[in-house]
Ligand SMILES: Cc1ncc(COP(=O)(O)OP(=O)(O)O)c(N)n1
Ligand SMILES: Cc1ncsc1CCOP(=O)(O)O
């Protein structure tokens with residue numbers, strides 16, 4: 001039998017420092033009356049997790065308590081099974097990509113893609129925002145051509161049909177992009193053999209992404225970014241660390257507001273890749289900036 005207020009207090013006191021800087025969120029309506037669940041729901045809301053994420057965490061805390069017989073307020077939940085992630089090997093899984101995608105340049109057009117691929121950036125993404133079908137096809141084809149002979153892995157943001165037709169390495173989709181996919185389209189995407197990266201911004205979205213079995217999981221925005229209007233607060237490195245731990249069986253990409261000064265703390269979370277936009281496209285000398293960031297990615301010699 002657990003005392004819910006005491007357990008909530010213990011969770012808070014053990015983890016407040018890791019998740020400092022977030023305002024408390026309202027406690028969502030409980031979906032269970034289990035004391036461990038209720039305590040975790042209250043504590044995680046107090047720690048600033050939005051309702052869907054607090055619910056996920058509370059369910060995981062309860063699942064672990066059932067599995068182990070202990071509430072363990074001092075240990076943040078990180079077992080994939082407690083969050084209901086697919087067991088390994090996954091029943092649903094996209095084609096694999098390297099565990100560590102390294103520096104990942106997210107770029108506005110094919111010219112930039114070619115430029116950064118030739119500069120030696122190992123992973124590049126064409127993020128060409130347009131509604132003009134002809135322009136999209138032209139740009140995706142040009143990007144695929146631009147990486148030829150460079151060894152760079154090219155992901156296409158959003159435009160998955162053209163990416164399949166043209167034979168890109170992979171596709172990147174966000175949560176809203178996944179919402180728009182019908183089941184047969186998702187299956188067609190998986191059958192294409194192209195790799196899939198999925199954006200996530202918290203626990204509920206990671207659980208949702210896992211059901212699709214993407215090739216990598218992107219997590220962000222880690223820091224504030226001016227490049228994209230985000231529906232969720234910057235997650236910070238404390239959260240990134242626990243996300244990376246939960247999703248340890250996936251290749252991981254951190255994104256959002258990351259520049260050279262932030263690389264060390266982001267890499268310390270264990271992610272194998274950092275995606276950047278402004279750190280390259282706004283640099284006075286993008287090739288030198290790429291070289292510098294790739295050096296930051298490299299493990300420091302002992
Ligand atoms: C590596 C990486 N991570 C996240 C995103 C964002 O994707 P999405 O949420 O679909 O938003 P848009 O980029 O389409 O505006 C990304 N592109 N790449
Ligand atoms: C596309 C995207 N998705 C989440 S943050 C982001 C933009 C990242 O840009 P920057 O590295 O300049 O902050």
Ligand SMILES: [Mg+2]
Nearest residue numbers: 158173174177
């Ligand atoms: Mg998108």
